[in-house]
Amino acid sequence: MHLIExxxxxxxxxVTAEAVCTAALTAIEAKDGALHAFLHVARDEALAQxxxxxxxxxxxxxxGPLAGVPIxxxxxxxxxxxxxxxxxxxxxxxxxxxxxxxxxxxxAADAVIVGKTNMDEFAMGSSTENSAYGPTRNPWDTTxxxxxxxxxxxxxxxxxxxxxALGSDTGGSxxxxxxxxxxxxxxxxxxxxxxxxxxxxxxxxxxxxxxxTDVRGAARVLSVISGADDRDSTSxxxxxxxxxxxxxxxxxxxxxxxxxxxxxxxxxPEVGASVRAAIGELEGRGCVVKPVKLPHTSYAVATxxxxxxxxxxxxxxxxxGVRYGLRVDPRHDLRALYGATRxxxxxAEVKRRILLGTFVLSAGYYDAYYxxxxxxxxxxxxxxDAAFREVDVICSPVSPTPAxxxxxxxxxxxxxxxxxxxxxxxxxxxxxxxxxxxxPTKSGLPVGLHxxxxxxxxxxxLAVGAACEAxxxxxxxx
Amino acid sequence: xAGPAIDRALVLHVAKLASLSLSDADADxxxxxxxxxxxxxxQLDALDTRDVPPTAHLQIDRTPWxxxxxxxxxxxxxxxxxxxxxxxxxxxxxxxxxxK
Numbered sequence: 001m002h003l004i005e006x007x008x009x010x011x012x013x014x015v016t017a018e019a020v021c022t023a024a025l026t027a028i029e030a031k032d033g034a035l036h037a038f039l040h041v042a043r044d045e046a047l048a049q050x051x052x053x054x055x056x057x058x059x060x061x062x063x064g065p066l067a068g069v070p071i072x073x074x075x076x077x078x079x080x081x082x083x084x085x086x087x088x089x090x091x092x093x094x095x096x097x098x099x100x101x102x103x104x105x106x107x108a109a110d111a112v113i114v115g116k117t118n119m120d121e122f123a124m125g126s127s128t129e130n131s132a133y134g135p136t137r138n139p140w141d142t143t144x145x146x147x148x149x150x151x152x153x154x155x156x157x158x159x160x161x162x163x164x165a166l167g168s169d170t171g172g173s174x175x176x177x178x179x180x181x182x183x184x185x186x187x188x189x190x191x192x193x194x195x196x197x198x199x200x201x202x203x204x205x206x207x208x209x210x211x212x213t214d215v216r217g218a219a220r221v222l223s224v225i226s227g228a229d230d231r232d233s234t235s236x237x238x239x240x241x242x243x244x245x246x247x248x249x250x251x252x253x254x255x256x257x258x259x260x261x262x263x264x265x266x267x268x269p270e271v272g273a274s275v276r277a278a279i280g281e282l283e284g285r286g287c288v289v290k291p292v293k294l295p296h297t298s299y300a301v302a303t304x305x306x307x308x309x310x311x312x313x314x315x316x317x318x319x320x321g322v323r324y325g326l327r328v329d330p331r332h333d334l335r336a337l338y339g340a341t342r343x344x345x346x347x348a349e350v351k352r353r354i355l356l357g358t359f360v361l362s363a364g365y366y367d368a369y370y371x372x373x374x375x376x377x378x379x380x381x382x383x384x385d386a387a388f389r390e391v392d393v394i395c396s397p398v399s400p401t402p403a404x405x406x407x408x409x410x411x412x413x414x415x416x417x418x419x420x421x422x423x424x425x426x427x428x429x430x431x432x433x434x435x436x437x438x439x440p441t442k443s444g445l446p447v448g449l450h451x452x453x454x455x456x457x458x459x460x461x462l463a464v465g466a467a468c469e470a471x472x473x474x475x476x477x478x
Numbered sequence: 479x480a481g482p483a484i485d486r487a488l489v490l491h492v493a494k495l496a497s498l499s500l501s502d503a504d505a506d507x508x509x510x511x512x513x514x515x516x517x518x519x520x521q522l523d524a525l526d527t528r529d530v531p532p533t534a535h536l537q538i539d540r541t542p543w544x545x546x547x548x549x550x551x552x553x554x555x556x557x558x559x560x561x562x563x564x565x566x567x568x569x570x571x572x573x574x575x576x577x578k
Contacts, residue, residue, distance in 0.1 A: 339499030
């Protein structure tokens with residue numbers, strides 16, 4: 001059942017929040033042994049919250065827009081009193097003393113937080129294999145990865161354990177797992193959603209967003225979590241508008257750009273065919289499709305891996321064994337405490353990225369790498385500025401391939417990085433972008449249509465996403 | 479530009495800047511991995527960016543300053559609750575000031 005229907009039934013007393021919550025917990029118990037979407041299930045807290053909602057409703061209170069809706073939260077988002085590890089050993093056992101702004105807003109909307117989901121350590125990865133707590137498996141084929149880094153959240157929704165989840169997207173970490181698991185995933189405009197309480201990876205790129213079983217549901221969650229926040233100076237004061245209403249909007253006359261660069265070498269032919277067919281359906285509904293050029297696309301991977309690792313090396317400096325998390329103190333010496341704690345607490349990919357980021361910021365290399373990448377970031381943004389003078393949205397594949405097998409890319413970082421080639425440019429430009437399911441491959445693996453829009457134009461993006469969904473209904477895994 | 483030689487010495491230097499203790503074996507492995515990634519990144523040199531301004535952030539509106547008034551924050555107790563070691567009312571760290 002989609003989340004809007006769940007909320008309606010709870011609001012009207014057709015079902016109790018407790019029954020809905022119990023059903024979600026039962027589904028997690030039945031399915032998660034094989035999938036490992038969750039790092040922590042907050043059973044008691046969730047049931048207490050659900051019972052409290054039922055009491056308030058019986059008293060005559062009007063419940064919020066997410067009344068009784070079970071939601072799974074990526075483990076990078078701080079939840080007061082509920083363990084939060086970001087998939088890292090360095091935060092094993094950490095229990096935040098505060099809620100992220102998005103969590104406070106979900107609670108105020110009467111959503112029920114059922115647990116924390118698995119992820120690549122500190123969101124660094126595209127497969128959820130970099131979790132310190134073991135990988136998550138794709139519910140469509142458990143020999144395959146669910147994508148990443150928000151693979152646990154995508155899997156929780158794909159396997160219908162919860163109707164929605166929150167993830168975070170730095171270079172594609174919501175959109176790519178959504179595509180690979182056949183769910184709807186939205187990365188909002190940079191600044192649309194407060195990052196307060198999100199464990200930072202790359203602060204100029206990170207954005208929190210929803211996963212859901214349907215576009216309208218994702219729009220509702222996005223409206224709840226969006227909006228200015230005093231605690232995040234990069235959050236935008238712009239009006240959020242009626243995002244749910246946008247999902248029913250007629251798309252006749254909407255101009256869709258198809259970038260040649262996103263349909264070039266390296267794209268799996270079946271994925272390409274499915275995405276082209278979806279764009280054909282949109283054309284059938286009155287959209288106008290035209291080619292656009294985004295000539296700096298192929299430089300996005302290199303640009304991203306310089307900028308994101310530079311920011312990460314700075315953000316992850318806070319994990320030093322002093323204020324929270326793991327502490328290894330071999331010689332009772334401060335430098336040794338830092339070094340040994342970080343060596344023991346961080347996994348291989350995190351170390352690789354901290355070192356790369358420190359290197360590109362270090363004396364003698366800053367201009368050649370970091371400053372250069374920031375300039376290329378400007379070129380990537382200008383590509384989009386020019387394209388959006390011609391079209392209203394840009395459509396492409398999300399991922400060049402369907403879900404790959406566990407272990408297939410773990411020993412080849414560059415090949416793993418290249419799986420993000422279609423999602424990184426919109427991240428560098430701060431654009432809103434989403435993945436919406438289109439026709440699966442012949443072997444039944446999900447494929448996502450990528451819809452990118454102008455900054456703050458989530459409404460048009462969601463209208464196009466909803467039109468695609470109406471043409472190609474989303475299935476759930478066998 | 480020609481890329482730098484990424485060897486064990488450079489990796490250990492960068493690891494020191496990043497406060498990461500690495501074994502020599504890890505440093506050797508990482509030198510090989512980083513050399514490949516830095517080699518891949520070198521493709522950016524193909525672009526002429528002399529007149530292009532850098533993008534450091536994407537903030538599209540300016541946040542107004544708020545009044546400088548005290549607001550409630552974390553309690554002292556909450557702030558210390560997750561510390562691996564506490565002494566008195568603060569975070570405990572090894573001595574780091576050299577005594578003469």
